[in-house]
Amino acid sequence: MRKLRATAAFSLVEVTLALGIAAFCLIAVFGLIPVGVQTNRNANSQTAATNIIAAVVSDLRATPKANTTSTQFGISVPTDARTGVAQTCLPCATCWVAQTQTFAFDSQGQPVIPQNGRYRLSVTSVANPTATAPGGAVFMVLKVTWPASVDPCTVTPSGSIENFAMLDRK
């Protein structure tokens, strides 16, 4: 009689096995949460970075030709299309870094001091190879990376967006 009742219940081994499988599944499911959150954050960052680049390009385009700095973000813009790094200079080489301006933006896409930044904008002007006079299109390479504390030339950032802009300022 007692034996019958004992077999009707789950044995400890069965329960342990069941718990083990359940734990394995749960761990797999919960392990996906950080991945999902990270992907979501990346998507947000990419949207924000695209917005920053769009705003910066608009600002650069809106800078009158006589101005040396843009109005909204204070980015130096060469008045001579021939100034900037040579075409042969590779990104992050010494010649490139020397001509790169760096700015920080917060999560709202507004310019802030570097310590408070979430996104780092690197602006490099590239010499227009076909320009023979100061006039002509100014070439600029814009790169937004995040987090802002990371220098994209020394450490790989967690994400980046790059854009090339030609400014025909009048």
Add this chain to the structure above:
Amino acid sequence: MPSDAITAVASDVACGVLLGRLRRDVLSRLCVATACRGKAQRTAKRTDGFTLAELVVTVGVLVLLVLLFAQLLKSAATVTTLGHKQMDADAQARQLLDRMAVDVAQMVKRSDVDYYLKSSAIGAGQRNKLFSGNDTIAFYSAVPGYYPSSGAQSPVSLVAYRVNPISTSARYNKLERMGKGLVWNAVSTTDTPVVFMPIPVASPIPLVELPNPAPNPLPAPAWPAIADSGSDWSDVEGIGPQVFRFEYYYLLKGQTDPTTSTTYAPILSDIPWDTRINSCCATAGSTLCCHVAPRGMQDVAAVVVDIAVIDPKSKLLLDAVDPTGAKLRRLNGADGLPPVLVDFVAGITPGQLLAQWRAALDANTVGLPLPAISGIRVYERYLYLSPPTLLTP
């Protein structure tokens, strides 16, 4: 072997509270199977199942774990929701500002066409057009629009933006864009084509800007509905359903006065022409540098647009505490009082208006629910104007 098994099971179940009880339980169960049958018989009742106390403790631990995981899920959901809110607002702002950038870049910049623009100019005969709260802008742009079903389509549309001020409209307090495709002049008897000066777009032109002698009767605006806050617009689309505040001003070029050679730096202004260059006004017949009208927008380098966007989830939160929309109207000034998200005033520096808006939202004098504040985002974009090519003197 039993002792080994016990150790293995015990180390598997890493739950401190239960450890002692389980070990006892395991011991008694194993005893049943092996040597100490006498002991098992003595504790026969124990082997039948778990006691209530054991179950209570087990369920308690389970509940604790579930609560922990629920917390984890909740915080993950909060982060995701906040991210989605920001993305909703960002996406809305991006498509709107990109559309505006195209419209403004393609603006028809000729001194023989009229513009409907804000201006704080108060000189004699100058059009003073200031908006408390949300602004309205209208201009010709070389972009496609909603054309009439007949007539020869011209490449020019009349483009206008405003936040709908009509409380009965489905687009009330939402940004709308008019894209009125225009037909060529003299081909249609029913549709209004591009009109040239002295026929104004929306508001009457002061006498000073009209040719002398002034036409009699004075030409009436071609599309008076644009200037009328009580009129519905035609050929319109709700381009920014989440945008409830729209403000713009101008970035004026740096210029040199041709008479005195004084150099002026670029400034932000709410007058679409440079009022600083006045020296040549004294010279008889010289109107080239002395402006009292936009004159082909020749002094304007860019139109600076500021918008405030509330994402749909935050809008629902806001609607729950504010079903009449009074708080939103207080923010954008649709109730007729000066808006909390302030208007442009002369003398502000780049980015200052946006900073003032954000400070006003953070100060929360309107009494918005806190989660809704984080869902309101503000944007500023400099929309550049390509230089005028077809200027008539």
